Amino acid sequence: MPKLAKQTLKKAGTSPAETIPPQPSYRRPWWSALAAAVLTLVLGGSVLGVQLESTGITTTVRLMGMDTWGWLLAAALAVFLHQLVRPQIEEWRARTRKPSRFSVPDVMSGQKRQLWIMLAIGALLIFPFLSNRSAVDLATLTLIYIMLGLGLNVVVGLAGLLDLGYVGFYAVGAYTYALLNSYLGFSFWEALPIAGLMTALFGYLLGFPVLRLRGDYLAIVTLGFGEIIRILLNNWTELTGGPNGIARIPKPTLFNLEFSRRADEGNIAFHEFFGIDYDPALKVIYLYLLALILVLITLFVIYRLLRMPIGRAWEALREDDIACRSLGMNPTGIKLSAFTIGASFAGFAGAFFAARQGFISPESFTFIESAIILAIVVLGGMGSQLGVILAAIAMTLLPELAREFNEYRMLLFGLMMVLMMVWRPQGLVPLKRPQMELDRG
Amino acid sequence: MEDILYFLQQVINGLTIGSTYALIAIGYTMVYGIIGMINFAHGEIYMIGTYATFIVIAALGMLGIANPFFLMAAALLVAVLVSCAYGFAVERVAYRPVRGSKRLIALISAIGMSIFLQNYMRLAQGSRDMAISSLIPGGWEFGLESFAVNLSYMQVIIFSVTLVCMLLLSSFISRSRLGRACRACSQDAGMARLLGINTDMIISMTFVIGAALAAVAGLLLGMYYGVVNPYIGFLAGLKAFTAAVLGGIGSIPGAMLGGLLLGVAEALTGGYLSTEYKDVVAFGLLILILLFRPSGILGKPEVEKI
Numbered sequence: 001m002p003k004l005a006k007q008t009l010k011k012a013g014t015s016p017a018e019t020i021p022p023q024p025s026y027r028r029p030w031w032s033a034l035a036a037a038v039l040t041l042v043l044g045g046s047v048l049g050v051q052l053e054s055t056g057i058t059t060t061v062r063l064m065g066m067d068t069w070g071w072l073l074a075a076a077l078a079v080f081l082h083q084l085v086r087p088q089i090e091e092w093r094a095r096t097r098k099p100s101r102f103s104v105p106d107v108m109s110g111q112k113r114q115l116w117i118m119l120a121i122g123a124l125l126i127f128p129f130l131s132n133r134s135a136v137d138l139a140t141l142t143l144i145y146i147m148l149g150l151g152l153n154v155v156v157g158l159a160g161l162l163d164l165g166y167v168g169f170y171a172v173g174a175y176t177y178a179l180l181n182s183y184l185g186f187s188f189w190e191a192l193p194i195a196g197l198m199t200a201l202f203g204y205l206l207g208f209p210v211l212r213l214r215g216d217y218l219a220i221v222t223l224g225f226g227e228i229i230r231i232l233l234n235n236w237t238e239l240t241g242g243p244n245g246i247a248r249i250p251k252p253t254l255f256n257l258e259f260s261r262r263a264d265e266g267n268i269a270f271h272e273f274f275g276i277d278y279d280p281a282l283k284v285i286y287l288y289l290l291a292l293i294l295v296l297i298t299l300f301v302i303y304r305l306l307r308m309p310i311g312r313a314w315e316a317l318r319e320d321d322i323a324c325r326s327l328g329m330n331p332t333g334i335k336l337s338a339f340t341i342g343a344s345f346a347g348f349a350g351a352f353f354a355a356r357q358g359f360i361s362p363e364s365f366t367f368i369e370s371a372i373i374l375a376i377v378v379l380g381g382m383g384s385q386l387g388v389i390l391a392a393i394a395m396t397l398l399p400e401l402a403r404e405f406n407e408y409r410m411l412l413f414g415l416m417m418v419l420m421m422v423w424r425p426q427g428l429v430p431l432k433r434p435q436m437e438l439d440r441g
Numbered sequence: 442m443e444d445i446l447y448f449l450q451q452v453i454n455g456l457t458i459g460s461t462y463a464l465i466a467i468g469y470t471m472v473y474g475i476i477g478m479i480n481f482a483h484g485e486i487y488m489i490g491t492y493a494t495f496i497v498i499a500a501l502g503m504l505g506i507a508n509p510f511f512l513m514a515a516a517l518l519v520a521v522l523v524s525c526a527y528g529f530a531v532e533r534v535a536y537r538p539v540r541g542s543k544r545l546i547a548l549i550s551a552i553g554m555s556i557f558l559q560n561y562m563r564l565a566q567g568s569r570d571m572a573i574s575s576l577i578p579g580g581w582e583f584g585l586e587s588f589a590v591n592l593s594y595m596q597v598i599i600f601s602v603t604l605v606c607m608l609l610l611s612s613f614i615s616r617s618r619l620g621r622a623c624r625a626c627s628q629d630a631g632m633a634r635l636l637g638i639n640t641d642m643i644i645s646m647t648f649v650i651g652a653a654l655a656a657v658a659g660l661l662l663g664m665y666y667g668v669v670n671p672y673i674g675f676l677a678g679l680k681a682f683t684a685a686v687l688g689g690i691g692s693i694p695g696a697m698l699g700g701l702l703l704g705v706a707e708a709l710t711g712g713y714l715s716t717e718y719k720d721v722v723a724f725g726l727l728i729l730i731l732l733f734r735p736s737g738i739l740g741k742p743e744v745e746k747i
Contacts, residue, residue, distance in 0.1 A: 039526055046523040047489070047562060050496055052571045059571050061500040162548055209732045216479045216548055217731055220682055224724030227679075235717045367675070371556055378549055411560040417553025422538040425546045 033083035037076040044072040124292055128285040136281075136288045140356060142396040143291035144349055149376040149388040150298050151345025156374065157382035158311065159338035160318030161211070162219040164370055165226025169199045169343040171233060171365035173350025178246040178360055179239070188252035188355050192348065199347025200340045207339035211332055226370055233362040245361025251283060252290060252355050287356050294352060298345055299385060305341070314338050315383070368410065375413045378420055443588045450590045451712035452705055457596045457665065459704020460603035464658035465681035466688070466696035467610065468528075468651025474627040474691040475647050476540065481551035482531050484678015485558035486524050486652045490659030491669045492566060493520040498573055509576040513664070520656040527558075528652025532645055555678075562671040570670045577664075599661045606657055607697055610650070614693065623647065627691070676720065680707075683727040689740020698738060 049069055051062045128136045148170065155163045176195040180186040186194070210221045233240045240246065305311045313334045317324045325331055354360050376395050380387030399406045465487050472480045497516040506512060535554040539547045580593030614620040625633040626643045634640045662677075663669055680703065688699025703723060710722040730737065 039530060042523065042526045043530055046493060046496075046519075046526075047565045050500070052492070052495055052499060052566055054569070054571060057574075058502070059495065059499045059573050060503055061496050156545075160545055162545055164552070210728065213731055213735060214544075216544060217686070217735070219548055219552075220479065220679070220686075221728055221731060223679065224683075224727055228721050228724050231717065231721055235715075371552070374549070374552070382545075408560075408564070410556055411564060414553045414555070414557030414560060418535045418550050418557065421542075421546045421550035421553065422535070425539075425542060 029084055029087065033080050036083045037080035040076045040079045041072060044075060045069075048072065121296070125289070128288045133281050133284050136284050138396070138400055140284070140288045140291045142393055143288070143295050144353055144356075145373070145376060145396050146389050146392040147291075147295050147298050147349040147352075148346060148373045149380065149392045150295070150302060150385065151342045151349065152373050153342075153377050153380070153383065153385070153388050154302060154305075154314070154338055154345070155342035156377050157384070157388075158306070158318065159314040159335060159342075161335055161339065162216070163222045163339070163342070164219050164367075164374070165222035165224070165229070166342075166346055166373055167365045167367070167369040168222075168226035168229040169203060169346035170350040170353070170369070171229050171362070172199045172202050173347030174354040174360045174365075175233065175240065175246075175350075176347065177351040177354045178249050181249055182246055188250065188351070192351050195351035196344045196347045199350070200344035203340040203343025204336065207336045207343075211335040211339060223367070223370075226365075226367060230362050230365055233365070241361075243361060243363070245359060245363070246354075247359045249354050249358050249360065251287070251358065252352075254286065291352060291356075294348060298348075302385065310334070310337055371410070371413065375417055378417055381426055442585060446584045446588050446590050447712070451708045453590065453592055453596065454712075455705035455708030456701055457599050457704070458662075458708065459684075459701040460599055461658040461662045461665075461700075462677075462681050462684045462704055463697045463700025464603055464606060464654045464661075465677060466684040466700050467654050467693060468648075469682050469685040470688075470690055470693060470696040471623075471647045471651050473685070474693075475623070475630065475644055476536075478536070478544065478547045479551065479682065480531075480536075480648070480651070481548070481678070482535070482554040482558055483651060483655060484674035484676075484681065485555050485562075486528050486531070486674070487655040487659045487677055487681075488562065488669075488671065488674030489527050489558070490520045490524040490652075490656030491663040491673065492562065492659075493523040493656070494660045494663045495571055495573055495669050498576070502573075512576060513660070517657065517660055520660050521653045524652040524656035524659070525649045528648040528655075529645055531558075532648040536648075537641075537644075555675075559671055559674060566671065568671055570668050572668050573664075575664070575667055595665050599665060602657065602661060606654060610654070610693065619643070619646065680723050683723050686727060686737055687730055689737025692737070692739045695737055695739035702738075 049064050049072060051064060053060050053062050127139065131139075148166070152163065152166050155161050155166070173195040176198045177186075177188065177191040180191045180194060181188075206222070206225055210218055213221065234243055236242070306315075313324070313329055314337075317329070317331055317334050321331060324334075353364075357364075372395065376391045377388060379394070380389070380391035399409055405412075465483065468483045468486070469480060472478065472483075494516040497519045498512050501512055501515060531554055535550045536547065539550050575595070577594045577598065580591055580596070582589040582591050584590045614623060622633065622638045622643050623646070625636070625638060626640055630640050633643075658677075681700070684699035684703045685696045686699070687703055688695025688697065703726065706726060707719050707723060711719045
């Protein structure tokens with residue numbers, strides 16, 4: 001090989017950023033900057049600059065005031081200037097680029113790690129007794145989302161299958177408990193394993209045919225599945241109560257001790273059994289502890305699975321489908337196991353959700369929920385358990401801390417998903433694992 | 442006889458909706474044909490086109506202009522322009538930077554874009570339904586006294602506009618220089634680039650053409666139904682995607698055929714079974730095709746290359 005060609009090869013190998021599709025040409029910076037500014041103005045002006053209003057029976061259009069248009073013009077100007085100096089900025093960036101910008105400190109290793117985990121679990125166990133009721137309630141909700149995030153993480157993060165209908169499994173779990181209870185009188189503890197099995201069955205039945213498909217088809221089919229479940233629940237009024245949902249779902253009991261003021265027939269209330277005064281906070285704390293235990297079990301199970309051949313196979317399959325097949329693994333079976341296991345966690349979470357709310361309706365299981373859970377997984381760094389936990393906490397706490405944020409929540413989720421994929425597809429807390437890479441240079 | 446007329450009526454209604462599905466489906470199929478990814482935000486582009494239509498019609502109505510054809514032409518111009526701008530920008534912001542990376546990453550980015558656009562519109566225009574009155578009311582009726590088949594003028598307009606769009610698109614793809622470049626890119630983008638085709642430009646153009654057709658569909662369906670809200674893009678996008686898969690994704694005639702078939706299937710379900718399960722039929726159909734013939738009716742079976 002001639003010397004020159006060798007050098008160029010080496011150069012291309014060491015900086016993968018250069019192989020990304022080419023930058024736009026800067027031959028006419030004024031023109032492209034002007035075009036970008038006009039584009040900004042069209043994009044903003046057509047949606048933000050005018051507003052449809054219904055006045056009586058007719059619809060009219062209101063031209064927004066100078067402040068809106070002022071902002072739009074300012075934005076266009078900013079885009080114009082940015083485009084003009086962009087070549088210089090990129091050149092400067094390329095010169096001052098550092099290999100890695102940010103990484104999680106590696107405090108978690110060996111004995112220290114176990115100690116930290118013990119401390120964290122201890123703190124979480126004491127937390128409800130020191131805190132007020134609404135905080136504990138919020139923490140319970142966060143735990144549900146953590147569980148959903150962990151379950152979806154198995155499917156999306158570990159096995160690399162994009163499931164957009166995850167909320168469908170959540171709904172199946174919730175309705176399994178609600179229906180078993182209202183028709184057959186099953187208690188929470190009897191229904192919980194059945195809910196898990198039921199969703200696993202649904203996952204299996206759905207996954208069996210569709211997992212042979214390529215990734216993006218899978219996304220659409222699961223999206224359709226989630227919608228079908230919701231439409232069925234909404235319209236099968238005789239069984240599910242339709243849009244009215246199912247009410248009066250009993251809370252979980254502790255060895256048949258109820259946490260209500262008055263126990264149902266045949267049961268004893270917790271405070272009567274122990275001869276203490278009735279305290280409604282006890283019920284909230286009990287639910288919190290239950291959710292915590294469920295999350296810990298989920299974490300442990302997934303942690304163990306990851307170190308079993310099946311977990312290794314998930315990740316191998318995500319990284320390279322064809323290599324896996326050539327090594328004699330059965331991709332459909334591996335995908336199916338990830339899909340089924342992921343679904344069953346949603347089933348447990350769903351049954352718990354039904355028990356906690358006491359009322360469920362198809363309203364709770366819209367596509368938005370799926371999108372929120374997916375956003376949790378994406379933000380946490382696909383595949384990382386710790387990342388998912390932190391992301392779930394952030395996603396549920398932020399709307400509570402800033403009420404006005406709630407309005408913009410989905411907007412920001414969408415934006416965040418795009419920006420994360422563009423800038424940091426490995427997530428904020430990427431999965432770390434011992435690995436070796438061949439030096440391509 | 443009445444049964445036949447009833448059936449005919451459902452087919453007419455189905456073809457009306459189906460032809461707009463076909464218009465949206467072309468956007469999916471063209472993008473898929475060239476860069477092999479699903480443009481999830483395409484349904485939202487259709488929604489934006491519908492809003493642009495409503496804004497233009499309402500604004501001109503306030504100025505006292507009532508000629509329906511002038512209104513339609515003006516709305517068409519603006520809706521296509523705005524949608525194209527959005528299609529172009531979406532590709533630049535959400536798809537181009539992730540084009541080289543894994544499929545899953547591009548897909549999540551696309552879904553994020555879809556959620557973003559939907560909520561952007563909701564915050565800007567409110568989540569309530571907005572209605573406009575029908576610009577071109579009336580139609581023809583024929584059949585028996587007991588049951589008459591109704592073919593409205595609007596339906597005829599939808600058929601003819603769709604037909605014109607399809608003819609324009611096919612001649613553009615098969616005859617023009619850019620169309621040839623487009624086909625070259627879909628066969629082998631790397632080779633096309635080596636031969637001096639500006640593939641980035643061709644990809645942008647694909648998105649813009651798809652967006653323009655989605656805007657036309659938005660205009661037609663918006664005027665047909667007379668209602669718009671920020672959430673219409675989700676379902677319409679999903680249906681159009683089903684149509685694209687049904688016909689064979691990547692194939693433009695397939696998208697047309699798939700759209701019409703899906704529209705008719707839906708109308709027949711609505712007419713004979715129940716309207717609640719109309720959407721279930723679309724999704725069920727999608728799952729069935731993917732199971733038994735993933736390459737669709739007119740598509741070629743895909744060979745996986747290593």
